[in-house]
Amino acid sequence: MNNPLTGKTAIVTGASAGIGWAIAEDLAAAGVKVVVSARRKERLEALVGKIVAGGGSAMAVAADAGETRQIDQLMKETQDWAGRLDIVVVNAGRGLAGGILSSDQRQWESMYRLNVLGAAYLMRQAGEILCQQGCGDIVVLGSVSGHHISPFSGFYGSSKWAIAGAAEAMRREVCGKGVRVSTLKPGIVTSEFQAAAGYDTESFKAWVKKWGQPLNPADVARAVTFIVSQPGHVHINEMVLRPTGQDYP
Numbered sequence: 001m002n003n004p005l006t007g008k009t010a011i012v013t014g015a016s017a018g019i020g021w022a023i024a025e026d027l028a029a030a031g032v033k034v035v036v037s038a039r040r041k042e043r044l045e046a047l048v049g050k051i052v053a054g055g056g057s058a059m060a061v062a063a064d065a066g067e068t069r070q071i072d073q074l075m076k077e078t079q080d081w082a083g084r085l086d087i088v089v090v091n092a093g094r095g096l097a098g099g100i101l102s103s104d105q106r107q108w109e110s111m112y113r114l115n116v117l118g119a120a121y122l123m124r125q126a127g128e129i130l131c132q133q134g135c136g137d138i139v140v141l142g143s144v145s146g147h148h149i150s151p152f153s154g155f156y157g158s159s160k161w162a163i164a165g166a167a168e169a170m171r172r173e174v175c176g177k178g179v180r181v182s183t184l185k186p187g188i189v190t191s192e193f194q195a196a197a198g199y200d201t202e203s204f205k206a207w208v209k210k211w212g213q214p215l216n217p218a219d220v221a222r223a224v225t226f227i228v229s230q231p232g233h234v235h236i237n238e239m240v241l242r243p244t245g246q247d248y249p
Ligand SMILES: NC(=O)c1ccc[n+]([C@@H]2O[C@H](COP(=O)([O-])OP(=O)(O)OC[C@H]3O[C@@H](n4cnc5c(N)ncnc54)[C@H](OP(=O)(O)O)[C@@H]3O)[C@@H](O)[C@H]2O)c1
Pocket: 013, 014, 015, 016, 017, 018, 019, 020, 037, 038, 039, 040, 041, 043, 063, 064, 065, 066, 091, 092, 093, 094, 095, 114, 141, 142, 143, 144, 185, 186, 187, 188, 189, 190, 191, 192, 193, 194, 196
């Protein structure tokens, strides 16, 4: 059977850990040339080494996904290396413990710059290229916390609500040009996310006790590969992916 992804080029942001790392590996295993990006260059180089050792093709670009100039540089280096772009996984993001009253307000701006403004800027830059060529995929990592706003981690959830809204707005803007913009909203996934967000380990253990086994990054990666493997006339606009036992959010 023909592999629909062979020979395509993807950018995956937030690829130095967790979900992004797994997405890059899964796409590379499916024959995609992968540009992996995040701030920690040594981690990216380890990932590139692993992909290349497995017979795949990858390049690392260290960049802050909240900074427009660094996103421009990521786009340029991708074009220089691959000469084309087919898939962009807008994955770099971070959580923030607490709600509007209880979260650390000093982190609000940087979280929004990364989760919303930087994500939207990458979508715009990629969208221009994909619209010109008349095909391509943008997959945005939302969250169940943005699907059902809960008091827990509420301001983080609002950033994921916002970027899911932007993704749907862009889908309507570009679908007539053959470009697909999808939002993937995972439930709880074991990664570095919980520590970076400042969630306490006791709460995490309590969720696992209540909900059972969380998702792992590879589960999310398979969903991304599934979304971008659909025939050109089929578009999975949105997907919610939870651990089976997670009732809410
Ligand atoms: N884990 C969950 O339960 C869960 C659930 C739903 C949605 N999500 C979403 O899934 C995405 C990935 O999360 P994860 O679970 O894989 O978290 P993770 O393990 O903490 O990984 C986050 C990735 O984002 C990168 N990153 C963070 N800040 C960045 C910045 N300013 N510029 C560039 N890269 C940055 C990190 O790399 P560097 O530190 O090297 O830059 C890392 O590669 C996020 O958008 C998150 O909101 C996660």
